[in-house]
Amino acid sequence: MLKPVDPRQSLPKLEDELLQYWDEKKIFEQSVQKDAPAGSFVFYEGPPTANGKPGLHHVLARAFKDAVPRYRTMKGYRVERKAGWDTHGLPVELQVEKKLGLRSKVDIENIVPGDPRASIIAFNAECKKSVWEYRDLWEKMTRRMGYWVDMKNPYITYENDYIESVWWIMARIAELKDKAGESMLYKGRKVVPYCYRCGTALSSHEVAQGYQTVKDNSVYVKFKLTPGQKIGDFTTDEKTFALVWTTTPWTLPGNMALAVGPAIKYMAVKDDKNDVYVFIQPLDSETQLHPSGEVLAKFAGADLVGLTYEPLYQNGSKHPFQILAGDFVSTTEGTGIVHIAPAFGEDDLRVAKENGYKDVVTTVDLTGRIVAGFAFPGEGELVKKRDGDGNFKADNLIVEDLKKRNLFFASQPYEHEYPFCWRCDTPLIYYAKPSWFIRMSALNEKLVANNENISWVPENIKEGRFGEWLKGAKDWAISRERYWGTPLPFWECDKCDAQVVVESTAQLEKLSGKKLDDLHKPYIDEVDFACEKCDGVMRRTPEVGDVWFDSGAMPLAQMHYPFSEAGKAAITDGKAYPADFISEAVDQTRGWFYTLHAIATLMQQAGVVKGGAAYKHVICLGHILDGKGKKMSKSRGNVVDPFELMDTYGADLVRWLFFTINPPGLPKRFDIKAMRDVQNRFFRMLWNSYSFFVMYAKLDNFSPSRELINHAHGNEEYTTNSNSVLDKWIISSLNALILEVDTKMNDYDLYGSCTAIEKYIDDLSNWYIRRSRKRFWKNQNDSDKKSAYETLYVVLQTLAKLLAPFTPFLADSIYHNLTSKNSVHLANFPVVNNKLIDTDLNTQMTLLREAVSVGLQKRAESKIKVRQPLAAISLGKKFAALFAEGTEYVAVISEELNVKAVTSNTTEEDIILDTNLTPELEQEGLARDVVRAVQKLRKDAGLAVDDRIVLSIAQDDSIMQGVVKNFGDYIATETLATQLVTELPDALAQIEEKIGALKVVLALKRA
């Protein structure tokens, strides 16, 4: 028995009731456990960090992550959905630092004054706690939006089991060698992007997330060449300088050499102060600031190699200060002579190493300050730190010093892209430090080849953003000098070069005899054991792992692979690996999408998994912007609270907006106007159609047959016996829709699926139901009425199933009421009945709707209102097909356009209207105006729809008399008047209304 439907139903209220219902009946659990003839469909949850509040962009990602598994479940797959939490790493540490008012690592290790161990215990305890600060809010958001994921048994990256799997993966990587026989895991001094505020190196994919355009001051500096050196015929004297350009003045104290391009042409120029400068020739670039004057000599860069110079600062370098050859010297920027500070540049370190430099002079400490003890200007100052006026203090102090010593030539503003820490927004510096690396650069080809097996939405990401990234993938710096992270399982001998990568807690226990309850720092650092090779002690490398390694390891680690037998089996038999589907925002091409792919490729190399891709299909989502296209941020005050939004408009409408606003990869401009638009365009139209059906079905005691209800589970194909062309058409296009949505969902095209459904709902509401209204209204229960009910029933019930993946609440509410079955989410996806798709019929109906729409437009142009009947309309040859199928379409056109006769012609002109009005047509138009005015009067008087009336129409002039004479019966029938009079002294309601050019008094009372 159908329950009544409130046409003005609040969607949020309906959703609230369904949430309780789903919980009570465990519908999600049932949907996972039901029969799965199609097998497993593997989904991975990209783990969020729960230490921040969930935002609207999380709702976006979760809408996509929800719809695909729901669809697959309806298609007969078993789709387990394990939630996950990313719990380690800098984001967590930073938040705790802020909360405790700590500003550096020194502060952290002094939480308990003088006791670093107790301090780290306290710090990590805070980190662990803070991870769950917003867990409730996340769970609430997840439930509220209808995202089905198993939150009761999530994977948590800080748990010992998870860490143990990560260790095991690292141990496999340590065993791998590249083609040259070099270990894939290595420790090296390498110039890495380094955040001195966070005190840690960043991996290249982290750096890629934080570039900003900045204006710096570049400087031209004079390096005095040792006097008396010969360059061809030219000899250096007391006033000969190599002119050097740098964008990082703070690195100048760390200078150890200069570099030139051997093939580049240089010259010596004497200016008006008799200073001689050596620099690049010719002067052809506007970006290069060079001295002018007499050219004394010209030479090749090769001639300069080996020249010595006086260092700007005595920095303790044991190597001669000399000019080296470099292959990286630019001819378009600067002076062609490059300042080499091996501690602060990748090329610098390489060229120094190539020239046999053993030591590296480090003039900036790990906290980003210029070191003390050498009398460098700016000693103790932070580098790259702007003061209140926007100036770099350390740079300025160095420049001032050089000016005083006449070693400064000029400065020049310089705009460039500079990397900042993606977490704390501190400018990064390039810094040579010892780090642990995975040699990803040896796997570029493999990474690219494995990407071949992944299908991307949008497609261009595959070869573009992601493919390019893989081609150029650099070695992965995986160590972080921090506290709250997976401890790296690397133990090194303090006497020899022995190294052990521990793969399990059991192995560690065996080696050390110690068993830890908590694998984190500082406890793990206290576990050491004897070296097998010498009498030294094996100690753990103090760093923790890159948090992105944790999330990239989730396919194996969430199953506690290989330590859990069940987990191992699930990976091996394909029930948990690889993922059929993942989805996150597009920035993850350099984050989670990449680390999943990198670890999958490494594990393939290690023979752990077959195939080299961790996922087969991925949808990359664009970012959410505000209505004006601006990024949403707290400081702009344009952040939309997802809870407020869902409680106002309903989670389903937020979801639907995200699916239909534009293709998934594009940025999404979000505003309330768009939200209201979806409400009218989608929800109102669907809900009105549904409530219309339920209201009349209840009035007529229509109840669907068993066959129709069974159709609800998609087990049986529906066939129609209706003779109505409207019924045949809406069923035909319904089947075409099933086919289209099923095909597109199989291709992960959610946008295409939803826009097709939306168009169908428009057809249903604005054509099928509007044209069919009278069939439901009529008094007799004939077979045509039955067909109309059956048709609309099947359409609504099928629509509920098609909508289920996208708007799970609305769909279930409709489905539940129509079928009395437990849930649409336990039903099968609709199956197309190809026999019912009548392509010709669909085309004709589209043509008919076009004819009506063009006709209405013509009427609007003629400025004659639609209520005024016209004599005739003639349709051009474009619409000829409408006359070939009998009179049915012609009748529709006549009614929709309110014309007496519809004819066809063979011209190119689409529609010709006869706008001549005979007195009789005019009278009929006025009669319709009267009907409309009386209907309104009835309503205002509070009459029921079936109340009979006595109607009075004042007929003071001949025109109105003519109307009543010729169309009185029509007026009476339409207004339920049993009697027409010219006066009504005891009227219930009365009004003076403009009818055509006349003012007419209308009055009525109950009959």
Ligand SMILES: [Zn+2]
């Ligand atoms: Zn930082």
Ligand SMILES: [Zn+2]
């Ligand atoms: Zn040893």
